[in-house]
Amino acid sequence: MSEAKFKSSFFLGCIMPNRYPGIEKATIMTSKNLGLELVELKGAGCCPAPGAFGSMDILTWEALAARNVCLSEQMGLDCSVVCNGCYKSLFDVNRRLKENPAEKEQVNKLLKLANMEYKGSIEVRHVAEQLYNDIGLKKIRDSVVQPLNGIRVGVHYGCHLLRPGRDRSFNKQEFTTERPTFLDEMVEVLGAKSIDYKDKMMCCGAGGGVRGYKKDFALDMTNEKCKNMQEVGVDCVVDVCPFCHLQFDVGQVEIAEKWGHKYNIPVLHYGQLLGLAQGMSPDEVGLEAHQIKVDTLLDKIV
């Protein structure tokens, strides 16, 4: 199964490689096991953050995002991300520049300063949807060597992979914005159980620069999500975005300090959950970087 049928460049972004490198390791290894080779993308930078950065100047946001896309174009490969924020920047800008020649020309004027030119020759993908749409549930299920023993998972889709639906092109029932199911299905084929909870599609609170500007507002949203998950009883929350990941992981510590609510819900990126199911050790998927300890969860699996 190790022969790569699919290949794309791996855009890392900021928070994964610089805070939670276990997600990076797990994503590379698990994708390889499933026939998706993720190739090093040299010289990429911040996507840049759609809310925190795009809020200052859309054109600068577009040009820097296009620079990242160009690097992948130069390799002749589609570009894969594992962060919803990165997806918003790279996917949206790629689509906008392909559809709008005037915008493309404007961005290319800026890219010329970096000796680059955006062509519009590749697609931007999120690894989670690539695994679902290209590899398929059956192969994911077949790759499991350590079934997850029915652990109860609170799935957190995050925002920018799916919303706004009119600017996305999945065209599948499993990817609808109000009640998507693809990630729940991907969790369940690993032997875990996805548990419904109130306001499941709600934002983690961190985006749009709010975590940096008004942290209490961001944490209040995270608190509400954690409370809703705690009410139905989950063993962990599973995300597909390192920024949501950080907001749940670091955020729970901050919530405990500020307001005294202690949830202690372990936080895993889907790549890490898949890694555990494929037999990677907790150390190999980098769980030691997590603020919320995952021991109780691991006891249930192993």
Next chain:
Amino acid sequence: MALESQVLNLNKGLVNFTHEVEKGGGENVSVCYQCGTCTGGCPMGRRNALRTRRIMRMVALGLKDELLKSDEIWYCSTCYTCTDRCPRHVKPTDVIIALRNMATRQLMAPKNFLQNATFIYQTGHAVPINDATKKLRVKLGLTENPPTTHSYPEFLPGIQKILEGTGLMAIKAQMDAKEVKK
């Protein structure tokens, strides 16, 4: 504000300002029929003063100054729930981002936003690496620095030229100067 001055403001500002917002990415805002789907579904507005429908109305009324100096436009977490649900295909999230862009040009963006630009200018990353993560990367069998601008700083001048080319770094410098004066 006196009613009189608001009327004046409307007459002068209406068309230009609304078009400016639409050109800045907030398309269709002029066809908003104030149904309130945006505010009703806004998870951030449940806990603070962000009222999306009100912002859409203020844009249509041309209340530029009030909007650009308001704190609320910076509360949106850009979850795009309103944009996803809007029956008139207005993009309230992008309207808010267009307003933030205008406020930035008037040197009214909160400091933390500009801080992002500085980090990217200096390192390529909004969240640069730290020593603890470097250690963990090595332990995991990854390269100590990721194969980004952290390993290939020769890509930084290109990023810096883009940031200078759009005028964003000049805005940052003006804001810093304003800060010092205070």
